[in-house]
Amino acid sequence: MAQTADERSREEPIVDVVVVGAGFAGLTAARDLVRLGYDVVVLEGRDRVGGRSSTTTIAGTPVDLGGTFVGPTQEAVVELARELGCKTVPTHNRGKNLIKWRGRVRRYRSTIPRLSMLELFDVSRIQWRFDRISRRISVAEPWKAPHALSLDDQTLDRWLRSLHASASTRDLMAIMSRVTWGCEPDQVSMLHAVRYVKAAGGIGRMLDVEGGAQQDRFPGGTQQIALRLADELGERVRLNAIVRRIERHADTITVGADGGDVTAKAVIVAIPPAHRGAIDFSPVLPPEYEKLAQHWPQGNLSKAYAAYETPFWRANGCSGEALSDEGPVFITFDVSPEDPEQSGSSRPQGPGILLGFTDPRTFDSLPPAERRERALSGFADLFGDEALQPIDYIDHCWGTEDFAPGGPTAAVPPGSWTTYGPWLRKPVDQIFWAGTETADQWTGFLDGAVRSGRRAAAEVHTELSD
Ligand SMILES: Cc1cc2nc3c(=O)[nH]c(=O)nc-3n(C[C@H](O)[C@H](O)[C@H](O)COP(=O)(O)OP(=O)(O)OC[C@H]3O[C@@H](n4cnc5c(N)ncnc54)[C@H](O)[C@@H]3O)c2cc1C
Numbered sequence: 001m002a003q004t005a006d007e008r009s010r011e012e013p014i015v016d017v018v019v020v021g022a023g024f025a026g027l028t029a030a031r032d033l034v035r036l037g038y039d040v041v042v043l044e045g046r047d048r049v050g051g052r053s054s055t056t057t058i059a060g061t062p063v064d065l066g067g068t069f070v071g072p073t074q075e076a077v078v079e080l081a082r083e084l085g086c087k088t089v090p091t092h093n094r095g096k097n098l099i100k101w102r103g104r105v106r107r108y109r110s111t112i113p114r115l116s117m118l119e120l121f122d123v124s125r126i127q128w129r130f131d132r133i134s135r136r137i138s139v140a141e142p143w144k145a146p147h148a149l150s151l152d153d154q155t156l157d158r159w160l161r162s163l164h165a166s167a168s169t170r171d172l173m174a175i176m177s178r179v180t181w182g183c184e185p186d187q188v189s190m191l192h193a194v195r196y197v198k199a200a201g202g203i204g205r206m207l208d209v210e211g212g213a214q215q216d217r218f219p220g221g222t223q224q225i226a227l228r229l230a231d232e233l234g235e236r237v238r239l240n241a242i243v244r245r246i247e248r249h250a251d252t253i254t255v256g257a258d259g260g261d262v263t264a265k266a267v268i269v270a271i272p273p274a275h276r277g278a279i280d281f282s283p284v285l286p287p288e289y290e291k292l293a294q295h296w297p298q299g300n301l302s303k304a305y306a307a308y309e310t311p312f313w314r315a316n317g318c319s320g321e322a323l324s325d326e327g328p329v330f331i332t333f334d335v336s337p338e339d340p341e342q343s344g345s346s347r348p349q350g351p352g353i354l355l356g357f358t359d360p361r362t363f364d365s366l367p368p369a370e371r372r373e374r375a376l377s378g379f380a381d382l383f384g385d386e387a388l389q390p391i392d393y394i395d396h397c398w399g400t401e402d403f404a405p406g407g408p409t410a411a412v413p414p415g416s417w418t419t420y421g422p423w424l425r426k427p428v429d430q431i432f433w434a435g436t437e438t439a440d441q442w443t444g445f446l447d448g449a450v451r452s453g454r455r456a457a458a459e460v461h462t463e464l465s466d
Helices: 003-011 025-036 073-082 117-135 149-152 156-162 167-181 190-199 204-209 225-236 289-296 367-382 416-423 448-466
Strands: 015-018 041-042 057-059 061-064 094-100 104-108 243-248 255-258 260-269 281-282 300-309 320-322 329-334 352-358 394-399 431-433
Touching: 015 025, 015 255, 015 448, 025 041, 025 225, 041 167, 041 225, 041 260, 041 431, 057 300, 061 352, 073 225, 073 448, 094 367, 117 167, 117 190, 117 204, 149 190, 149 416, 156 167, 156 190, 156 367, 167 190, 167 204, 167 329, 190 320, 190 416, 260 448, 300 367, 320 367, 329 367, 352 367, 431 448
Parallel strands: 015 041, 015 260, 094 320, 243 281, 260 431
Antiparallel strands: 057 061, 094 104, 243 255, 255 260, 300 352, 300 394, 320 329, 329 352
């Protein structure tokens, strides 16, 4: 005769906490709980840890397909990395940046490209209005802000048009939207946009290299942080364990996963809100939680890397940073191995590696050879024909992943914050929620993921030690 869940859970050893998802959030939560003496199991659906942090190599050099950069005020992830012995290097930022705008390539310095005086004035005007709105928003409870409903009722695009932002300003904001949320300005709620940027410390802090979120990177890749966390956790981490069911009983919770069920006193679900919708909760979650999962979609972003014998663009005075209003490559960075002159090494300079963020709308559906051709021609439009002759190339489309697709983060549409926001991380019985989307500081970033894991572990500790 089939056993009931309660009978089964009486037979299986009950652990203290199951963590769903072995991204930065889940692994950090598990580490904190283990340090507090709890018995923890981490269930990860993929065959690897790291989630949206995934490191591979190109021309023998580690590069990140997902989360890459860190910067000032991201103390949570930077401290964690330091504790685990993962070092950072400054992002290469010497030389002139390029912008391909309206068919012409121009050089500039700083984050804001060289546009005409009028265009620059308009960018500053819009940034000023954006900052002014953000001052009146609480990152923790944005739905309570004055005008929250009207801000959440419109997209970033509608807001820009209501202020008669120029076409150049709108195109620059579209680039920000693409790289930040993986969506277009007419898909993201203005309330979400303002809250998100505030959680990062402002537009400058979020977009800058020096002094901003792109200031530093990990020469060994960001996934090494997750791998070292997983090493510490050892057999507590189970891979290929897609969680399909979470059943709440009187005093316990059974988590049904590929490879076996685990019963626990509490569960931390450390996955993006959209992916919560793929889990069957029993009894069903209150309707707000189900709707939240449906209305908090993931954005889509893709990346292409090309490696060359040397960083040839540096010889031409270029930093390797560029913006383009024509796709599919719309932002580039130089992520070549650390400069030998900076590290005091005598090895020759090389390989040179360009990272290009690519627009999934015109990139993801192409066959691999065509993607390569389009990405290389995008690099060549900016840096010259030498870019057409790489020694190695790779790309990755997060929106087409089979399991848990999407990234960099949620592209929250109008209406979601004011309707479902209060339930984003509110526990249900013994179910707690983590993941970068639930963070109040650096939400959407690696740092936000670590902070959310810490917060969820602290909530569980309070619950279990009562
Ligand atoms: C292209 C790209 C570029 C980025 N660039 C940067 C950057 O430069 N700097 C930065 O700070 N951040 C960046 N990010 C964002 C950063 O990677 C994420 O914020 C961070 O990795 C999120 O961590 P997380 O633990 O919250 O979620 P995730 O990393 O998504 O972890 C969730 C885990 O849960 C697993 N999972 C999902 N559903 C289930 C289930 N049902 N059962 C079991 N397991 C499940 C997933 O496989 C995944 O491993 C980037 C992301 C992308 C995609």
